Amino acid sequence: MPPESTSFLFRNIALAGPSGELLENRDILIEKDRIVSIGLSGERTNAAAPRAANPAGGTEKPPADLAGQVKLPAQVYDGGGKLALPGFYNLHCHVPMTLLRGYGEGLPLKTWLFERVFPFEALLTEEDCYWGSLLGIAEMLAGGTVSFSDMYLLTPGIARAVRESGIKANLSHGYSTAPGSKGFADSRAYEGTRFLIEAAREDKSGRLVADAAVHAEYTFGDERFGREIAEFCREEDLRLQIHLSETREEHEACKAKRGRTPTAFFDSCGLFQTPTIAAHGVWLEEGDLDIFAERGISLAHCPVSNLKLASGIAPIQKIVDRGIRVCLGTDGAASNNNLNLLKEANLASLLQKGLTGDPLVLGPARLLELACRNGAFAQGRADCGSLEAGMKADIIVFDLEAAHLRPVYDPLVSVFHAADRGDIVLTMVDGRVLYKNGEFTSIDIAQVLAETDRIRGEKLYRLEGKR
Ligand SMILES: [Zn+2]
Structure with missing residues (x-):
């Protein structure tokens, strides 16, 4: 530092x-x-x-x-x-996924996830996540991002990279319900979140903030888990990160299974009593937007990832017009493949102009608000963003x-x-x-590049027997 x-x-x-x-x-x-x-x-x-x-x-x-x-x-x-x-705020990221940048491209979504991403992630260590996070943080700092919201696992490695680099971050460990789970307190996410709460307390700078996180509806159990997490957030005064209605398949499957949309389901658990940042929202319906407006949920719009994974285009101008706070996010580098907020802002604007037929929507002043002030507010940083x-x-x-x-x-x-x-x-x-001017003052970029190349080689060898 x-x-x-x-x-x-x-x-x-x-x-x-x-x-x-x-x-x-x-x-x-x-x-x-x-x-x-x-x-x-x-x-x-x-x-x-x-x-x-x-x-x-x-x-x-x-x-x-x-x-x-x-x-x-x-x-x-x-x-x-x-x-x-x-500085820019990246409100949705999985920063160690820089290690998977470009890995397993050209496959259908489920094949890519189950045959490439999940086996690779199963081999990751805290140390790997530390180096992958530093790589992502370096990319973000060079691209003008001063703070990011992250959902991942092996959070001690990520927290260490955040502290050493001097960037700001709201870190979280994404919760999924394991088969036969007794409750939230039994989960790895509970342990990971407890670690982050302690790490943020020890850090004292205010730059590192612990959030809670629910991965998504399709990896979630029944209402009971939602009520437990809502209670935990209240007790610990945490904010919440969540993936919401990213794909049509996820959105419709939830309606078929639970009789309501993912947003309505989580709201019925009381989860959105917690200040929430929801990523994607490509398939949100009018009733979902009512819940967003009523609960003050912020939306992290991730246009590059949504297009690359063919998830669709979120109706951002309509959401902005409803008075809902919209921010920008990159998602992970495995599905983007950059952590470049400027590209997200540019694309967000072009997409909404094309979608609405109105060249005046999402003009530069509005983009600045999305990229900066809205992100700072959504992270709970009232003295940042302007x-x-x-x-x-x-x-x-x-x-x-x-x-x-x-x-x-x-x-x-x-x-x-x-x-x-x-x-x-x-x-x-x-x-x-x-x-x-191309130099980092808190990151030894040559070492980060060497370590992340080493990790790439090791994982490829273990997964595919080649380097
Ligand atoms: Zn994501």
Whole structure:
């Protein structure tokens, strides 16, 4: 981990304000992990009081004033020709699945799952998940993601990678009902979630958060398990992650078996009394959207994975119009095959324009909201997700100088419709620069690449007798 920076100044940079408005020639001053002021470049910048609640209860000290020359920040970054945005939130991921990126392609979904993915996952160790997670985290940091929500197993390896890298994450161990199970407390997911609760408590930074997770309706037992998990979430004050109505087959089979949709089934168990982030929602019906709106369920839209697995296109504009909070997610790299939020945002917009016949839907300001503020809220991080005094200093910087971006009329249009993630030149989390100009400050990327290649070779040998 790079040492905690005491102060950092982005000088003379353009940025997107809380509603997506463009603010040019600004200085952003950061003290420790928070933005303390944003003002016109060169002017006195400390007028804005910190907006977010201070956990200690008091008001935070105003920043050292640059114009007053109290002191110069420890680091100064020249923002000429650059655009600062809040970092991206990836609200649905299975980060160690980077290890399976591209493995078993070209097979029907069930064959791929049962003959490739599950046998590979059965061989994974905590150590493998640690290296796979670091690989995914490096990819996310380089692509401007500052926080992700994850559902997987072998969570100690993932938590270790999160802590060491300095990224934020809401981690969970996905629950499935085993045949003959006595109850939730008997499950591996219960143990894994307990571990995460403890790990988050020990970490103290607030970056690592423990969530509960239900894998999906088709791997779930009867209502009793739902009531137990709801009770557990209440006792431990947890949020919930879940896959919901991803495929038509899953959605219709649930209606045939349980007489209601997956959303209605889990709601009848009381599960959605817990703040919930539901992934996919491709096949949600009107009645499901009523439940989403009533319970405040957030939806993680994963357009690349949904298209690649031929699951369909979620009616996102309709869901947004219902006032339901929509976020973006990549899903795992085995079904994507990247962890690239910028690509998800671009595709989400194009799909909804095509679906609705309206070129004005999911415009750049709305995409910024989906990718940043909505994700932060859905993760329970009220002091993250926008560039304002008092908020956590989670900032990414785009270089707008490349030929494929010029000339620039509206920088947000350039970001969401012309830029690649390679145009991101800096990623800061909680005031620490974790990625800059192709270099990682908290991850030894050469070692991560060597270890993940080694794991690939070992697993292939054990599965197929070849390297
Ligand atoms: Zn998933």
